Amino acid sequence: MRARHHWLALLLPLVALAACMGAPAALSQPTSDLQERAPAPLPSTEVPSCPGLGRLLNSARLLQTVDLINVRRFYDLHGQDCAWSPRNGSAVASVLAAAPDQGLDPVLFHAVPIADLGFDMRLDAVMLRDVLITDAALKYARYVSEGVGPVAEANPDAPADRMTEADRVAALARALREGTPAAWLGGLTPRYPAYVQLQSGLARYRQIAASGGWQMLPEALARSRGRALDHTALRTRLHAEGDLAADNGSALFDDALRAGLARFQWRNGLRADGTLTAGTIERLNISVGQRLATLALNLERLRRTLADLPSTRIEVNLPAATAVLFRDGRRVLRMNAVIGAPRHETPELSSAIDSIVFNPPWTIPRSIIVNEIEPHVKRDRKYLKKNHMSWQGGQLVQSPGPWNALGRIKFDFPNPYSVYLHDTPARALFTDPERAASHGCVRLERPLELAEALLAGDPDWNPKAIKAAIDSGRTLRVSLPDPTPVVLTYQTAFVEADGSVHFRPDVYGRDTKLTLALSNRLDVPAPVPGP
Numbered sequence: 001m002r003a004r005h006h007w008l009a010l011l012l013p014l015v016a017l018a019a020c021m022g023a024p025a026a027l028s029q030p031t032s033d034l035q036e037r038a039p040a041p042l043p044s045t046e047v048p049s050c051p052g053l054g055r056l057l058n059s060a061r062l063l064q065t066v067d068l069i070n071v072r073r074f075y076d077l078h079g080q081d082c083a084w085s086p087r088n089g090s091a092v093a094s095v096l097a098a099a100p101d102q103g104l105d106p107v108l109f110h111a112v113p114i115a116d117l118g119f120d121m122r123l124d125a126v127m128l129r130d131v132l133i134t135d136a137a138l139k140y141a142r143y144v145s146e147g148v149g150p151v152a153e154a155n156p157d158a159p160a161d162r163m164t165e166a167d168r169v170a171a172l173a174r175a176l177r178e179g180t181p182a183a184w185l186g187g188l189t190p191r192y193p194a195y196v197q198l199q200s201g202l203a204r205y206r207q208i209a210a211s212g213g214w215q216m217l218p219e220a221l222a223r224s225r226g227r228a229l230d231h232t233a234l235r236t237r238l239h240a241e242g243d244l245a246a247d248n249g250s251a252l253f254d255d256a257l258r259a260g261l262a263r264f265q266w267r268n269g270l271r272a273d274g275t276l277t278a279g280t281i282e283r284l285n286i287s288v289g290q291r292l293a294t295l296a297l298n299l300e301r302l303r304r305t306l307a308d309l310p311s312t313r314i315e316v317n318l319p320a321a322t323a324v325l326f327r328d329g330r331r332v333l334r335m336n337a338v339i340g341a342p343r344h345e346t347p348e349l350s351s352a353i354d355s356i357v358f359n360p361p362w363t364i365p366r367s368i369i370v371n372e373i374e375p376h377v378k379r380d381r382k383y384l385k386k387n388h389m390s391w392q393g394g395q396l397v398q399s400p401g402p403w404n405a406l407g408r409i410k411f412d413f414p415n416p417y418s419v420y421l422h423d424t425p426a427r428a429l430f431t432d433p434e435r436a437a438s439h440g441c442v443r444l445e446r447p448l449e450l451a452e453a454l455l456a457g458d459p460d461w462n463p464k465a466i467k468a469a470i471d472s473g474r475t476l477r478v479s480l481p482d483p484t485p486v487v488l489t490y491q492t493a494f495v496e497a498d499g500s501v502h503f504r505p506d507v508y509g510r511d512t513k514l515t516l517a518l519s520n521r522l523d524v525p526a527p528v529p530g531p
Contacts, residue, residue, distance in 0.1 A: 050082035050127045057131070065110075066135035073169045074134050082130040083176060089133050090118065091182035096136050102144055102189065103202055103296030109136035134172075137185060141168045145188045147304035148518055192309065193329070195302045197495035202295040204501070205288060213288035214240040222278040231257060234276070237284055238264055269320065269504045271433045286503075291493075294503060297511050298493040300518065305348070305489065313485040314353065314450070316421075316442055318346055319492045319504035321435035323421070323444055325453055331497060333453055336430045338443035345508045346440050348490050351413040352483035353421075356451050358469045358476045359400035360410040360422070364389070368439060369396055400475050408470050409447040411454075412477075413486050421486070423447040436507050442488070454484055 056062070057072050057080070075083070084092070096109040106112070110132040117129040146162065163171070175184035190196075208214075214237050221229060230251040239247035244260035258274035266272040268283045309315070311329040316322070318339050325333040340346035364373065373396070376383040384390065388399045398404050407423020417440070424443040429435055444450060448466070455461035461478065469476050492504050492511055506512060 047085045048082050048123075048126050048130075050123065050130065052123070053082060053127050053130070054080045056127055062131070066131060067138065070138050070165050070169055071131060071135050073166065074138065074173060077169070077173045078176075082127060083173075084130050084133050088176060088179065088181055089129065092133055092137050092185065093118065095182050095185045096140055099140065099144075100206070101203065102199065103299035104140075104143060104148070108143065108148065109140050111136075137172055137181065138165075138168055140185055141172065141188055143303075144185075145190065145303065147300055190303060194309075194494070195299065197499070198295065198299055198302065198493065198501075201493070201495055201501040202292070202299065205291050205295060208240060209288045209292060216285045216287075217281055219278065219281055222276055222281045234261070234284075243267070267500055267502045269433055269502070283503075291503065293515075294493045294511065295501075297514055297518075298491050300514065301489075301491065309487060310485045313487055314421075316486070316488045317494065317504075318348070318488060318490050319507050320494065320502070323442065323450075325450060327453075333446070333449055335445040335450075336435065337445065338424070338426075338429050338435045338438050339507075340438050340440040341436050342508060344438065344440045346419060346438070346442060346488060347415075347417045348488050349415050349417065349419075350485070350487050351415050352485045353411050353413045353454065353480060354483040355412045355477050355479045356454065357410040357412060358466070358478070359408055359473055360404070360406045361400050361475060362398040362404055362406050364396045364398060365418075365439070400473060407443075407447065409451050411444075411447075411450070411486075413483075421447070421450075434505075454480060457482075 238244035238260040243264040262274035409423040411421040430445040
């Protein structure tokens with residue numbers, strides 16, 4: 001159970017014991033809305049004196065509620081006395097109360113108890129509010145810039161120059177001395193395009209939720225073949241997310257409704273043909289609350305992993321099964337991809353493509369030999385020969401050619417998972433809306449165009465030379481003088497170039513795992529009462 005008002009009832013007696021003197025009490029004015037709870041900035045810039053603060057900071061019973069290590073660091077820099085004037089404290093409380101704008105739960109930042117203590121001038125309340133503001137500001141500074149996960153879960157690909165906990169403490173203390181703590185916190189919000197766009201998407205869906213969201217549709221609509229039933233509810237539903245520009249109240253399944261349905265299907269990774277299927281109804285019936293949760297999860301994922309993406313890169317989004325080449329921040333090539341099946345998950349990683357192999361052989365992994373090839377060989381002793389496979393030095397290898405599982409082009413990059421990007425002779429899969437079907441590597445729809453783009457700066461490798469190399473049938477590895485960064489990401493919500501918000505199924509269950517991990521961070525326990 002999340003601790004809210006009883007939190008204060010347990011803590012205030014503790015703080016009162018630590019205080020050397022009292023002050024007249026003023027009644028707090030709680031309201032139901034967190035942002036209304038955040039008090040307006042008060043005119044006073046005077047910081048109260050708190051002679052009992054040191055004893056409060058040595059209380060073990062605060063340990064479950066605040067990060068005492070970093071809070072103590074802060075007050076060591078501040079002379080073991082209260083730090084927050086009513087004006088600065090209220091300004092920071094307003095930033096914290098707006099945490100939902102970043103997809104963050106205000107419970108993480110003591111928003112309710114800080115607001116409830118806002119006008120209580122008793123010394124015990126003043127000290128507790130001061131400590132909670134400090135702890136909340138330090139947590140917000142880390143969570144909004146690097147994610148909510150514990151420090152031990154930090155992204156291994158994150159740059160080494162990210163702030164340490166000690167850096168954040170010093171930066172907050174400096175901002176407070178300069179009178180700009182709220183501005184400092186606000187400046188930590190990620191500014192890279194993918195985050196800003198998804199944050200705007202979150203704001204839009206919060207507005208939809210505030211307007212009442214949308215109603216569930218009956219499954220019977222999927223059996224109507226688009227025309228037999230009243231489609232008023234479908235029209236209203238599509239209008240709610242903007243897939244239908246206007247809701248004229250018509251019950252007919254007309255061309256405008258079909259186009260709106262096709263747009264919804266496109267945004268949700270379905271076959272965008274405007275046909276009302278059971279699968280489409282299922283996606284339409286995902287609630288706005290679920291969409292908000294997905295958007296918040298993906299903002300968290302961006303905070304953890306994508307803050308420092310190079311402007312030139314290949315980015316593979318696994319749930320969308322797409323690959324995009326960015327050059328100087330612009331999308332110059334986009335294609336469908338085939339990713340690992342759920343039993344052969346493609347990992348998330350960052351690396352750099354350092355070479356391209358034309359006419360690659362395929363050294364077949366042991367697991368595929370045991371689980372797939374050996375059963376075929378038992379049924380057909382000529383299976384290996386028919387599929388151009390042979391044993392070479394104890395390894396089973398498929399020779400280069402149009403039959404090869406890697407196709408004609410392979411893109412290599414160092415990684416501990418032995419995965420790569422490659423061509424494929426199985427072209428039909430690229431037209432399927434759901435493309436999780438490989439053994440873990442990423443198959444590309446337009447590998448030749450990607451190879452031409454990566455080699456465009458090399459005069460020896462113009463498109464004619466590339467074609468000649470492929471047509472020769474010989475295996476040839478070409479090293480890239482400037483390796484191209486490649487990032488395999490996992491975004492179940494993202495914003496396309498036209499500003500449309502897209503959603504994809506959680507194909508590997510990683511949203512569920514992240515939700516469970518975050519839930520442990522969102523339970524803010526009440527301190528254990530003393531005897």
